Amino acid sequence: MAMFFSLMFTTVVISLFLFQTVSSSIDFIGSSQSIKDGTTLVSKEEMFEFGFFSLGNSKNRYVGIWYKKIPVQTVVWVANRCNPINDSSGLLTVNSNGSFVLTSQNKSVVWFANSSKQAKKPIAQLLDTGNLVLREEGDINSENYLWQSFDYPSDTTLPGMKSGWDSSRGLNRRLTAWKNWDDPCPGDLSSGFEDERGIYPEVYYMKGTTTYFRTGPWNGIGFSGSPDKRPSQLFDNHILYNVNEFYYTYNIKNKSVISIIVLNQTKSVCQRLIWMEGDQSWRSYISIPKDNCDYYGHCGANANCMISDAVGCQCLKGFKPKSPLKWDLRDWSEGCVRSNQLNCPKEKEKDEDGFLKLDGIKMPDTRNTWFNDGMNLQECRVKCLNNCSCVAYSNRNISGEGKGCWIWFGNLMDIRQVPDNGQKLYIRLPASELATEEDRKLRAIIVVAVLGSLSGMILVGFYVCRKTMRGKNYERTPENRTKVDDFELSLFSLATISTATDNFTVKNKLGEGGFGPVYRGILEDGQEIAVKRLSLSSQQGLNEFKNEVKLIAKLQHRNLIRLLGCCIHGEEKLLVYEYMPNKSLNSFVFGQAQSKLLQWPQRFQIICGIVRGLQYLHHDSRLRIVHRDLKTSNILLDNEMNPKISDFGLARTFVGDQTAGNTNRVVGTYGYMAPEYAFRGQFSTKSDVFSFGIMVLEIVSGKKNISFQDENNTGLTLIGHAWTLVKEGRPFELVDVHLKDLDVNLHEVLRCIHVGLLCVQQRLVDRPNMSSVGLMLGSDNELPKPKPPGYFMETDSQERDHSSSKPDSFSKNTMTMTMVMDR
Template sequence: MGCFHFLFIFLLHHLFIATFAQVNCIRPLQFMNDGTTLVSSKGTFQLGFFTPSSSKNRYLGIWYRNIPVQTVVWVANRCNPINDSSGSLTINATGNLVLLRAQNKSVVWSTSSSKQAQKPLVQLLDNGNLVLRDEKDGNIENYLWQSFDDPADTFLPEMKLGWDLKRGLTRRLSSWKSLDDPCNGDFTFRIEYNERLHTYPEGLIRKGTAKFYRTGPWNGIRFSGAPDLEPNPVFDYWFVYNDDEVYYTYRLKNKSVISRIVMNETTSDSQRLTWIEAEKTWKAYNSVPRDQCDHYGQCGANGQCTITESPVCQCLKGFKPKFQENWNTMYWSDGCVRNSPLSCEKDGFVKFVDLKLPDAEHTWVNKSMNLRECRAKCLSNCSCMAYTNSDIREGSGCVVWFGDLFDIRRFPSRGQDLYIRMSASEIARTDREKLKRAVIIIAIIVGLAGGGMTLVGLLIIRRRRQFQERSVIMRRSESQNEDLDLPLFGLQTISTATNDFSENNKLGEGGFGPVYRGMLETRQEIAVKRLSTWSGQGDHEFKNEIKLIAKLQHRNLVKVIGYCIHGEEKLLIYEYMPNKSLDYFIFDQCQGRLLEWPKSFQIICGIAKGLMYLHHDSRLRIIHRDLKASNVLLDEEMNPKISDFGLARTFSGDQIEGNTNKVVGTYGYMAPEYAFDGLFSIKSDVFSFGILMLEIISGKRSRGFYYENNDLTLIGYAWTLMKEDKACKLIDKCLRVSYEDMEEVLRCIHIALLCVQQSPSDRPNMSSVILMLSGESVLPQPKPPGYFTNTNSWEGDRSSSSKLLSSSSCHTSITVVDAR
């Protein structure tokens, strides 16, 4: 009977279908076909059929109605597309919402309400929630089903992210697989909570099943790993944690603001996006992971990550590296072990402050205990490793950790206290250190008091004299007083270290001057970059390089030790790289034999990681602007380190590109939009990286290559070979005898061509490049590259120059190309 009733409804479809393109709701016997849309009462959201990006499939989804860039926030049939325009939405005989293929009457997607309405009604609310309810129910918020219970990749205001414990329902975000495919991707974002074990709830991004990023547990005010989450003028937020529900939600204070949170597969992060009407674009704020320390388990068990330290990972006090040799090479995954074993009955606790609390998977929570009771509870269980308050707003509640402590981060402030179990001997050692510091402080105070005003006066005179001497030096060498946050070396010290800048100590010469090898009195080997007075790098570029590189800490970036300014002399002191620069190997037939493919691939991956840090993980977004083989140095183990930040530019977190009237860089590596129009972005560096990959693989310099190959550039040659399925001919003969994985080399050529595509928007970012290099990403087909032939590139350059010169008579600003 039910089947007959449903068939009857379907046969009457065309008799009852609305004749207009928009409807306000759907009732039984009504159909919403492909081409018809459902609009919310105030016109904010729209439900209908759409085709994503370059796909040919059709999906039922919800998007913002008044935003010109179609922004889909929910999809019904995410993994079950319709391949034509036959889709139709209706209410079936059981009162559920069903999506049908009209041609064969098959069900593509449906809701599963356990309660059947007497008079079912489907509406799209103005907050973006698609709901199914009973029109006869006086309470209009009694939903039989709602799309907010089944989110896609978007977390809208008023949506709940978390658990409905009574209904056994989990609401989580999952990224789209790609721009063309809304099916579930690799990344999910959910509130992790174990009801049976009473664990401490926290937000977690997973890549597949692996943990990728944690918010830290909710502490009554904010997630402990999000100290910047605080009351603000844009949105209010709540975290509900009781016997019925565990969820996080937020609500916009100003209804005119359009803001959402998206789990993004392409950028591997979760972003808060806000629509900027004046610019007609979405801008990203507060993306996570934010930096290196946000990546899950960065420092292993019992380690803490501090982004302002170098290296970023240290063992917690009372612990030591499990394998010191790995720790010395900045491989921290093995973590730390205790200095002294625990004895259970004689143990105590040491307080650590300003932390992102450890992974809450192995925890136990009691919200009625106080901190004293919590300590006793932890001390009574030999497996308990740490404890703290579960609610710092009220100063109440108890949470305890069992086993090793994972994914701890140290903040400068606004972190949380954690009491970690220590052996009696470790606590005694800590107490002795505290006592020693106290005695020293007291001795200093007593000594200063005993010395009286005479000693104080002498100190003041001495400090004033030192300050005056330092000020004289700085005034001679700088137009402005700036704190450059690096040790200042005297010229005599560096002159002695380099044997008066002897030619025998000269390592080479870059665009801004020579580089010398030296040795300090401490026996530390150094490399000294001596800025030539005739070089293009003036005070601004020099200070820029100092300030930038002093803040950068990554194993694939060269480490600066200090600087020297004395009159006209400007010197930068770096760590010494015994294997010189990358161009010394890849462009030399003899040295090239030493660089086998596994090592070449390791170098490519290292450069990519260094660039990703600059673009995404450092405190400032940094564009290098002069990435080339001679600016990649190699340490004793042939690990690559990016150097020379004289031309680098910094962006704020939401800025994505800039422009300049003076284009500076190196021909053969500059992206087209930068060389011709002065536009630079992270995609400019991606282009240079693609060139560098082709040079490593081919053993040929990008600049000058076209003279040997019928006017084709190195890019054009690689593109042509790939199109002819002869990409293996590009591989340098020195590498051909050493590679074992042909597919890996060809994959690198493919990735390089993706990086050098003409349009910046087509090029991948560096996080995507790293995924591609790891083999974890399907490679799209590259579009035609920039600088395909000598004629296309350099004639275009001359043409551009002539236009610029003619424009100058009209007082139009011109672009000056200053290549090195």
């Protein structure tokens, strides 16, 4: 009897110890042990917690995993998603054969999970990755886990979690969104790979059986629907596909960063969120869909969706609207059909079909395709030509020199504009469509020129083209000048320019931009010139050339570059400018040696000069002009370090009271574009103001916004870094290290940082105009407090969701600014 009571006492002590330690940060339990409501498992580093919880005002109890270190309730996995317990009687047990069993008060089974094989001595452990695993005691090899929550995701993807197929184990790891913020039961929204064979290496977001969004196929570098192929400073992305597995996973380079991917039923279907410790909130790093072009099939078949404020669609070359009337009414759902039928099988008297290269797009839906990873691109072309059903082909993998063949059949679905995505699609067209392409371009140029002349706008580019087509070679003489209003423009011969630049020798090359290379030259009269030469591979073309000639010929200001003349000879298109001996601001601000030479008075003088130039463009010139490509490399410096704004190839003009415009072709430079322009194609003088704000912060800090990386590797952009420093009362930490040991005007520095942040505010209506900027920099008046900037992180979405039970991506504006006056 004594032994019996002793044994009972020991059992009670062990049970009490168990539940005491479970509530004291124990991370595992063994066979036949349980977790009851009110006790939890906590991972070793106390990152995650596992146990019972409720959502919002509901009394329903669920079992799941959440972040322990984050005060905002962030649930990342739920076991009994659709079968909650309505009281606190829940009990989760690990039984002897290695299975989870969740029971309620009446001992009925609420949820269970079986191990993949018979267990000998199973234990359940919560890892610091957020993965709940069943494993054999003593075996920590992840390949031998009996069961793991990572294989059965809810609505959240954590770093290291695989999304995709494992056919050998019969797994299909898909995300399914909660019905709403207080109900984790799966709604109709899901995401994942469609095919376990790896034929379709792209993620599809489905609402029920309807495709809602897709990423575009994986091409060896990234998903073709993603415009940014630069290596991320925060994430390592990886895709594996072989006979047995096909999955996507990501890891975070900086372990101090907390980031998740969440699928939800709200407007932002999927968000990558980052926890901001300073704000104690989640911030959206990227979200989809980001615009109307992201919605699957927005433009129907065989059409390209173009980014703009009111999204428009364009039929692919060789296609026309299936329903022109609906198309005119902006109903693009029926898409486009061929204008002329393909010549297949080939008729003797007709030319063979050909292909039109199309780049800067998201690849079409791959669910109706064929592929061969052993073929090269030329073999792929032949394969397509020999199959009358083939309508397009491309490389399957574009890494390195490219490899693999992909051919499409039927309609080309869900194409959208994605500049610089690195992949090219070759669309099959009848020879008749391809043969007249150059003729059509030429006719289009002539029509534009004639229309322009009718409206009183003489296009100098067309004038030069017309002279060139007559076979004449014009020299820079008084007789060979064309007059635009009251401004005379010289027409140079190719021989003159070639002699001046020593036949475009490398030693005379000053640099290269989107237009092409720029060369230094000396004319026979000793005048130094800078010659911009349009590259044959340039993304800009004759329209940009004519645009720059037309605009600069009409503009005269000491802070704008002066155009001396131009030349077109065959394929050569040249612009001749005054020579700037100190080259671009870019080389001074970011060059290690030259940055030391650019002291604060010169930097402030340059900022003020840029302001004057922009004020002239936006307010004081005969035309209201939006530059659209402002950046430090387009600010040139004369021998007295006076700034001159250059490169007007992408500029647009406004007339009358017009203050904004939209475009289907977003052009410019990554890192300087205003959010409304990059995402919606909306440009205005305020989009130039945003670019100016970026330049101001770059001039002050000596760091590039496009490649900025702070010491803690948080993923903040230069804008986000500046905002954070000012908000924390440490604005002078932003100042270039080359200035900190010098005598600088602290009042001017701080005022420039403040004005820079005002210029990069998210909403364009909050940004000042350039006239106001000039007044702010030239006075001591109190400045308004800036609101949160755009592009706070590497990629920042304008769509933000918030809730009590899931991450809130808003942060409060609690910023203050203290002015430091000169002594």
